[in-house]
Amino acid sequence: MRRLFASFFICGAACAALTGSLSGQTAGRTVEWRTYGGDLASTRYSPLDQITPANFNTLEVAWRFKTDPLGPRPEFNFQSTPLMVGGVLFTTAGSRRAVVALDATTGEMRWMHSENEGARGDAAPRRLSGRGLAYWSDGRDARILYVTPGYRLIALDARTGALVAGFGQNGVVDLKLDDDQDIDLVNSDIGLHAAPVVAKDVIIVGAAHLVSGVPKSKTNVKGYVRGFDVRTGKRKWIFHTIPQPGEFGNDTWEGDSWAYTGNAGVWAQMSVDEDLGLVYLPVELPTGDAYGGHRPGAGLFGESLVAVDLQTGKRKWHYQLVHHGMWDMDIPCAPILVDITVNGRAIKAVAQPTKQGFVYVFDRVTGEPVWPIVERPAPRGDVPGEWYSPTQPMPTKPPAFDRQGVTLDDLIDFTPELKAEAVKMTARYKLGPLFTPPVVSNWEGPLATLVLQNFNGGVNWPGGSVDPETKLLYVYSFTQVWALSVVPSDGKRSDERYISGAARDPNAAAPGAGGAGGGGGGEGGPPGLTVQGLPLIKPPYGRITAIDLNKGDIAWQVAHGETPDNIRNNPALKGLTIPRTGQPLGRIGTLPTKTLLIAGDPGFTTRPTGQRGAMLRAYDKATGAEVGAVAMPAPQTGSPMTYMIGGKQYLVVAVSGGASSGELLAFKLPS
Amino acid sequence: MSLARLILVLAIAYVVSGFSRTVSALPQTARTTNDAVFTAEQAKRGEVLYQFICATCHGPALTGIEAAPPLAGTTFGASWSGAVVADLFERIRVSMPQDKPGSLGRQQAADVVAYILSFNKAPAGRAELPGDAEVLKAITIVSPQ
Numbered sequence: 001m002r003r004l005f006a007s008f009f010i011c012g013a014a015c016a017a018l019t020g021s022l023s024g025q026t027a028g029r030t031v032e033w034r035t036y037g038g039d040l041a042s043t044r045y046s047p048l049d050q051i052t053p054a055n056f057n058t059l060e061v062a063w064r065f066k067t068d069p070l071g072p073r074p075e076f077n078f079q080s081t082p083l084m085v086g087g088v089l090f091t092t093a094g095s096r097r098a099v100v101a102l103d104a105t106t107g108e109m110r111w112m113h114s115e116n117e118g119a120r121g122d123a124a125p126r127r128l129s130g131r132g133l134a135y136w137s138d139g140r141d142a143r144i145l146y147v148t149p150g151y152r153l154i155a156l157d158a159r160t161g162a163l164v165a166g167f168g169q170n171g172v173v174d175l176k177l178d179d180d181q182d183i184d185l186v187n188s189d190i191g192l193h194a195a196p197v198v199a200k201d202v203i204i205v206g207a208a209h210l211v212s213g214v215p216k217s218k219t220n221v222k223g224y225v226r227g228f229d230v231r232t233g234k235r236k237w238i239f240h241t242i243p244q245p246g247e248f249g250n251d252t253w254e255g256d257s258w259a260y261t262g263n264a265g266v267w268a269q270m271s272v273d274e275d276l277g278l279v280y281l282p283v284e285l286p287t288g289d290a291y292g293g294h295r296p297g298a299g300l301f302g303e304s305l306v307a308v309d310l311q312t313g314k315r316k317w318h319y320q321l322v323h324h325g326m327w328d329m330d331i332p333c334a335p336i337l338v339d340i341t342v343n344g345r346a347i348k349a350v351a352q353p354t355k356q357g358f359v360y361v362f363d364r365v366t367g368e369p370v371w372p373i374v375e376r377p378a379p380r381g382d383v384p385g386e387w388y389s390p391t392q393p394m395p396t397k398p399p400a401f402d403r404q405g406v407t408l409d410d411l412i413d414f415t416p417e418l419k420a421e422a423v424k425m426t427a428r429y430k431l432g433p434l435f436t437p438p439v440v441s442n443w444e445g446p447l448a449t450l451v452l453q454n455f456n457g458g459v460n461w462p463g464g465s466v467d468p469e470t471k472l473l474y475v476y477s478f479t480q481v482w483a484l485s486v487v488p489s490d491g492k493r494s495d496e497r498y499i500s501g502a503a504r505d506p507n508a509a510a511p512g513a514g515g516a517g518g519g520g521g522g523e524g525g526p527p528g529l530t531v532q533g534l535p536l537i538k539p540p541y542g543r544i545t546a547i548d549l550n551k552g553d554i555a556w557q558v559a560h561g562e563t564p565d566n567i568r569n570n571p572a573l574k575g576l577t578i579p580r581t582g583q584p585l586g587r588i589g590t591l592p593t594k595t596l597l598i599a600g601d602p603g604f605t606t607r608p609t610g611q612r613g614a615m616l617r618a619y620d621k622a623t624g625a626e627v628g629a630v631a632m633p634a635p636q637t638g639s640p641m642t643y644m645i646g647g648k649q650y651l652v653v654a655v656s657g658g659a660s661s662g663e664l665l666a667f668k669l670p671s
Numbered sequence: 672m673s674l675a676r677l678i679l680v681l682a683i684a685y686v687v688s689g690f691s692r693t694v695s696a697l698p699q700t701a702r703t704t705n706d707a708v709f710t711a712e713q714a715k716r717g718e719v720l721y722q723f724i725c726a727t728c729h730g731p732a733l734t735g736i737e738a739a740p741p742l743a744g745t746t747f748g749a750s751w752s753g754a755v756v757a758d759l760f761e762r763i764r765v766s767m768p769q770d771k772p773g774s775l776g777r778q779q780a781a782d783v784v785a786y787i788l789s790f791n792k793a794p795a796g797r798a799e800l801p802g803d804a805e806v807l808k809a810i811t812i813v814s815p816q
Contacts, residue, residue, distance in 0.1 A: 073773060076766055127769060211737045456735065480746065483734070502732060533814045535745045566748030566814040585746045606753040658750065659758030
């Protein structure tokens with residue numbers, strides 16, 4: 001590690017020449033990062049321009065903050081985006097989701113707050129450090145707001161870290177209460193790892209649940225969204241993401257399935273237009289990630305983008321992106337608010353990246369699609385009891401930013417032998433376009449439907465970013481085939497009729513009874529989707545796409561992430577020259593500044609020096625050309641942010657993964 | 672069977688059966704997971720533990736589910752290829768399972784590692800993978816040959 005970081009401090013004559021020009025226009029200037037997404041529009045954009053293509057490679061580590069001591073054990077998936085306000089950096093961190101305030105120039109801790117929630121924390125569906133927090137000030141009071149793993153909303157004095165006595169009960173609002181449903185205070189399936197949002201003195205809080213491929217029951221807690229008064233913690237409003245009788249959309253739930261079905265939370269970040277007074281809610285799918293037979297109907301507001309009034313929670317408009325989902329598409333990330341001009345018409349737009357590879361673009365005032373979204377006939381499946389929507393909405397623009405569906409043309413073709421093996425492998429699977437439904441898994445075939453994308457690929461919680469000047473939207477996605485299938489439930493793990501799963505080899509022994517341990521599918525499950533250790537499909541496996549929102553076109557697309565060791569060194573590729581493939585993993589947020597687009601690698605690779613780590617890369621915003629890269633000890637796991645203090649720009653990113661526990665890395669240019 | 676009971680049963684089984692485990696010797700140079708660093712029997716024990724403890728989040732076929740990453744295939748390879756086995760062992764031992772981190776003993780963590788390696792087509796041999804991070808630092812995870 002010491003050797004790795006020695007490279008950060010190497011600064012030759014080139015960087016010495018650059019530093020002289022740094023302080024000209026920016027001396028003494030402070031530029032903050034006050035919300036999770038950079039602003040309430042979730043652009044993740046910063047106007048800072050001190051770090052440039054010419055000096056990015058000279059970045060050095062300003063400070064590091066290791067999070068291990070903040071909880072009872074280290075955390076290895078540190079996802080936070082910190083805030084910086086008034087020279088203080090705030091973040092959630094550690095395995096108990098503590099809050100820390102750090103000196104933003106040195107990383108020195110100013111205060112720490114931690115809640116030991118005991119059994120309630122241990123039973124939380126979404127644990128660990130979470131994705132961040134919110135800051136609020138009226139000029140007199142200043143508060144930090146966050147949600148604990150046990151689903152309690154906490155208000156802290158931003159200056160001291162003390163609980164705010166006048167907020168809720170001594171600084172705490174129990175989010176399992178006053179939620180229009182009975183929720184077990186300890187063992188219920190509800191929590192949140194996203195940061196709350198604060199706008200116009202209203203705190204907006206969503207909900208997350210356990211992964212629902214094999215739900216214990218068709219009956220679960222509902223993921224309602226609520227607004228709270230930032231001063232008192234008093235509930236101002238609630239939005240029923242599963243509408244109750246008499247509410248709009250209740251009739252999209254057949255057979256009273258609205259009554260018992262749960263989930264449909266908003267676990268992604270929300271965005272706010274304070275001028276319009278609207279909050280934009282990206283709603284996930286209801287209970288059952290791959291089987292919806294217990295919830296017949298289109299199921300509003302599952303997988304819908306919903307605009308509600310900031311002060312009342314009343315629905316202004318909605319658009320369902322997936323009718324009656326069974327692909328776990330959710331809506332996984334923040335809607336991005338940006339003003340664009342299309343064919344000479346100024347539009348206040350909202351752009352919603354999704355797992356399925358589309359960016360859906362709407363007029364955020366009215367909810368009207370900017371470009372037509374067409375209801376197209378959708379393939380119908382044959383899972384008993386399932387309800388199939390006859391159509392699904394398909395945007396006509398912009399084009400998908402990642403592959404959708406699987407065809408033989410998508411399969412690996414580095415060599416004819418690899419292609420032939422891939423074709424043979426897929427013969428046991430169902431292939432088809434986007435929205436091809438899951439199958440009941442059969443060992444003789446079809447084993448599953450092969451899909452691109454769902455939760456195992458595409459974009460996820462980091463979402464996208466946008467340059468409000470150029471109207472280019474940036475999004476990272478990774479491309480990996482997932483085998484989607486269900487099996488009959490035996491009633492022990494779930495009371496649903498079908499659950500996610502795959503058929504076992506009827507001739508294989510049960511696990512632990514002498515079944516083969518080796519090889520993909522050795523325990524009787526389906527074979528792994530690899531061909532001689534390589535992905536089933538062609539690269540790129542990870543990419544960044546820039547979309548021109550004025551035109552609705554893709555401006556550029558590049559592979560992001562060094563080619564993984566196991567692909568680069570694969571014997572089947574010996575003698576071949578393979579361009580950078582990107583990596584088939586990761587949740588990567590992008591950071592556009594005035595001068596650069598910045599994103600870290602999602603996985604470890606071994607550099608030519610033999611050191612293992614990941615790179616933080618900078619791209620030309622207009623072309624996607626890589627213009628710089630610096631080494632990090634571990635992959636990016638939290639989305640990067642930037643700020644300026646005293647005329648010096650800092651770049652901060654959370655890294656972790658493998659055996660590297662979470663830490664913040666702060667970079668700056670040499671003094 | 673509860674997790675604690677399962678672990679107890681396995682522990683007793685080791686002792687009562689007089690199970691003869693040949694633990695790998697002290698650190699050796701330049702060994703990789705292609706050098707038969709665990710036994711088939713150990714991988715079977717790890718499979719039982721995995722299916723009981725790990726499969727809920729990582730999937731019965733190690734495919735990963737949402738936030739729980741795949742432990743097989745190219746994503747696993749991309750994440751862990753080039754690392755030493757000690758890294759994987761310590762990560763599991765310290766932070767897994769997420770609902771009860773630290774509950775696996777060293778040998779049990781090693782057994783789960785053996786199963787994961789086995790599932791990823793690493794060859795089995797005659798010596799067991801020991802629950803000793805210092806020894807495991809000398810074994811690099813590589814793609815199967």
